[in-house]
Amino acid sequence: MNFPVVNIDEFLDINYGADVLRTYRAVKKFYRRFHSILLDIKFLKKCRYYNIIPKFLWFKTANNDLTSSSVYKNCQRRFLNLQIDLKYRDLRKANKEYDTSLDLLKSCTSDLLFEHLKEVIVYISIWLLQKKEDNMNVKFQSYDGYVIPQNTVDRKVVKNLSSRVLSNDETDCLANGLDFGLLPRPVNDMNVIGNIEQFFHQITNIYQHHKPLMSELADKNKAVAADIRILSAQEMTLASDLHSTTDSFRFQANRFRQQQYRIHTEQEQYHSILKNLKQDKSIIVTRPDKGRGVVLMNKNDYLSKMYEIINDSSKFKPLSDDPTIGREQSLITLLNRLSKEKSITEQFSKMSSPKGANPGRLYGLPKIPKKKKIFLYLQYFLP
Numbered sequence: 531m532n533f534p535v536v537n538i539d540e541f542l543d544i545n546y547g548a549d550v551l552r553t554y555r556a557v558k559k560f561y562r563r564f565h566s567i568l569l570d571i572k573f574l575k576k577c578r579y580y581n582i583i584p585k586f587l588w589f590k591t592a593n594n595d596l597t598s599s600s601v602y603k604n605c606q607r608r609f610l611n612l613q614i615d616l617k618y619r620d621l622r623k624a625n626k627e628y629d630t631s632l633d634l635l636k637s638c639t640s641d642l643l644f645e646h647l648k649e650v651i652v653y654i655s656i657w658l659l660q661k662k663e664d665n666m667n668v669k670f671q672s673y674d675g676y677v678i679p680q681n682t683v684d685r686k687v688v689k690n691l692s693s694r695v696l697s698n699d700e701t702d703c704l705a706n707g708l709d710f711g712l713l714p715r716p717v718n719d720m721n722v723i724g725n726i727e728q729f730f731h732q733i734t735n736i737y738q739h740h741k742p743l744m745s746e747l748a749d750k751n752k753a754v755a756a757d758i759r760i761l762s763a764q765e766m767t768l769a770s771d772l773h774s775t776t777d778s779f780r781f782q783a784n785r786f787r788q789q790q791y792r793i794h795t796e797q798e799q800y801h802s803i804l805k806n807l808k809q810d811k812s813i814i815v816t817r818p819d820k821g822r823g824v825v826l827m828n829k830n831d832y833l834s835k836m837y838e839i840i841n842d843s844s845k846f847k848p849l850s851d852d853p854t855i856g857r858e859q860s861l862i863t864l865l866n867r868l869s870k871e872k873s874i875t876e877q878f879s880k881m882s883s884p885k886g887a888n889p890g891r892l893y894g895l896p897k898i899p900k901k902k903k904i905f906l907y908l909q910y911f912l913p
Contacts, residue, residue, distance in 0.1 A: 546638075577670070645774075692831075700806075
């Protein structure tokens with residue numbers, strides 16, 4: 531059945547009655563109140579971070595000279611902290627009222643209508659909340675003393691030991707460090723949904739019922755009705771709640787991403803810069819052996835020095851085969867034997883048994899040279 535997006539109040543009143551309409555309006559009201567309080571908290575905490583006192587906390591004193599005293603300013607800051615605490619109290623109350631009204635709406639409507647009404651509430655509320663947020667940003671920027679913080683870039687942390695000539699934009703981008711994270715252009719919906727489904731399988735033990743079913747399908751190319759797993763009412767409720775939470779997360783993640791792109795306009799430029807650096811196969815971007823920074827090296831120089839180190843027969847020797855899998859199996863055998871002897875519990879044995887062991891990967895970290903000679907120090911990590 532197709533449900534309307536406009537005139538939803540009239541549709542509910544005619545087809546489902548006044549009680550459902552009243553419940554729907556309550557859910558819409560508490561949804562807006564909850565997110566409106568969230569915006570209030572964000573605004574107040576932003577004021578506190580930049581040491582700005584909102585105008586509603588300015589109060590008169592008998593002597594105007596008192597407004598410049600430290601006692602007056604300290605009193606304002608305490609009022610601001612109190613206001614934030616009160617907003618959090620209102621947020622918890624609004625959240626509780628929203629959850630209660632949402633459960634009531636779910637109980638008196640079908641699953642399809644319930645999901646549709648939730649989407650409609652989000653859709654018709656987003657522009658109101660966005661308008662309030664824009665007004666708050668205008669109000670915040672109108673306060674005297676507010677200065678947009680400028681990001682200071684320390685180009686000295688970037689050491690270019692390669693033959694590539696870096697532009698100023700490339701240097702500024704790399705100066706953020708290797709731990710700097712860019713916002714993704716789109717939110718990977720399939721990755722989010724896949725992780726939620728895997729989580730649902732693990733906590734409901736569905737996977738254990740799924741394995742013999744898939745085995746039978748592979749052997750006989752058909753399923754026996756007795757082997758098909760029917761979800762219980764509790765599992766169906768959990769699946770519905772996870773579906774709702776996932777949709778809410780995707781909406782909030784996309785909204786946050788769009789807001790950050792409007793605030794941090796250099797994000798798009800950084801994507802392009804890092805993509806060009808990645809496509810240059812003649813260089814390697816790594817970090818120094820000590821301290822924070824970014825180092826660029828010619829790939830040929832890096833590989834030649836790594837081969838020079840590991841070909842030193844006094845320190846390294848080649849192996850005819852990889853002992854990792856054999857050692858993993860030996861450890862599993864030992865744990866099984868200890869479990870049979872009751873020296874350890876079966877639960878501890880399963881928890882301690884290694885799976886999918888791989889050897890550590892070797893890499894080198896450059897020592898920043900005072901002269902032209904470059905040294906590499908060996909490191910390794912386990913995948």
